[in-house]
Amino acid sequence: MEPVVVIAGPTASGKTSLSVELAKRINGSIVSADSMQIYKYMDIGTAKPTEQEMSGIRHYMMDEVEPDENYSVARYKERALECISAVIKDGRRPIVTGGTGLYLNSLIYNINFSETICDESLRESLKTEAEQHGSRHLYEKLLEIDPEAASRIHENDTKRIIRAIEVYTHTRKTISEHIRTSRIEPPPYKYIVFGLKWDREILYRRINERVDKMIREGLVDETRRLVEMGFDRGTAMQAIGYKEILPFLKGECSLDEAVETLKRNTRRYAKRQMTWFRRIREIIWLDMGEDTDLQDTAEKIIHHCIERFGIIL
Known part of the structure; x- marks a missing residue:
């Protein structure tokens, strides 16, 4: 190798x-x-x-x-x-x-990353939520569904927060689980x-x-x-x-x-x-x-x- x-x-x-x-x-x-x-x-x-x-x-x-x-x-x-x-x-x-x-x-x-999901409409919706209610609002959503990922992602890192929520929404598996199995x-x-x-x-x-x-x-x-x-x-x-x-x-x-x-x-x-x-x-x-x-x-x-x-x- x-x-x-x-x-x-x-x-x-x-x-x-x-x-x-x-x-x-x-x-x-x-x-x-x-x-x-x-x-x-x-x-x-x-x-x-x-x-x-x-x-x-x-x-x-x-x-x-x-x-x-x-x-x-x-x-x-x-x-x-x-x-x-x-x-x-x-x-x-x-x-x-x-x-x-x-x-x-x-x-x-x-x-x-071969099975990555891309949902532009969901992303735009979450971006709008962040603009209206602040990135902390999305971060708290992530805390509920994937506390492991939330511990690694800064609460102002809207892009990665949205990505983690997007993966869970489509697969019902957390992004942390996806990373482990990948x-x-x-x-x-x-x-x-x-x-x-x-x-x-x-x-x-x-x-x-x-x-x-x-x-x-x-x-x-x-x-x-x-x-x-x-x-x-x-x-x-x-x-x-x-x-x-x-x-x-x-x-x-x-x-x-x-x-x-x-x-x-x-x-x-x-x-x-x-x-x-x-x-x-x-x-x-x-x-x-x-x-x-x-x-x-x-x-x-x-x-x-x-x-x-x-x-x-």
Whole structure:
């Protein structure tokens, strides 16, 4: 079974830089597991790596679709597996890198989405309920039918709440039950999962600094261009980094207020990411700090694979 290294971590944790360092050492290519970097034209707000940051390493699963397209985890898994296969056929080592837990789980646990349901009318009805009564109203519905899923989903994550209710409405089985039964078939690859762990205060400072850098690099103009292109209502524009700038563009708040909201929301998102990663039983944690040498960390990953799994990358 071919090995696939996975590098998971919260936003601003250095995943891309470490992945590139590792790829240089093992003749690797990177497959992104980021639910927003798949969208075109959204570069600054998603922290998409620049050509310079890629350092000549091939990156897959970026700039795949238009910002107004819905992109499901089922679609991600299918395309990611195609990319992993292409990397291996090219004689390279695939490195899956990202912070979207659902995308990572779809690969690590081989979750089968072949029987997914799509009921647009129900979705629209539930969206209207959320708009009229608030997301908490839908969250309480989910608590009644699937408390297990509710414990994993934030009460403001309307999209995933609606999805869980939709699955139960059509199958009378909770989405948690579907996920459990869909994991029966083992994955086609040996996923070796590494997680990046930072001191919380240092990580939060890095997040604040990254947001300031995004503003300097033109996040406001990037958001404005997306609006002018007609992408102000799509799923992608609900991403952290864009939804906070939109009120400023509409004159509903100052830029300073928008930036502070963006920093707060990003910190909260990082906390949720870490909660998700801790549920990955197989994860191998790597302690990170401001003085961490990424070249040394890449070597640690290589040596760990040899010592623990007998796998030479």
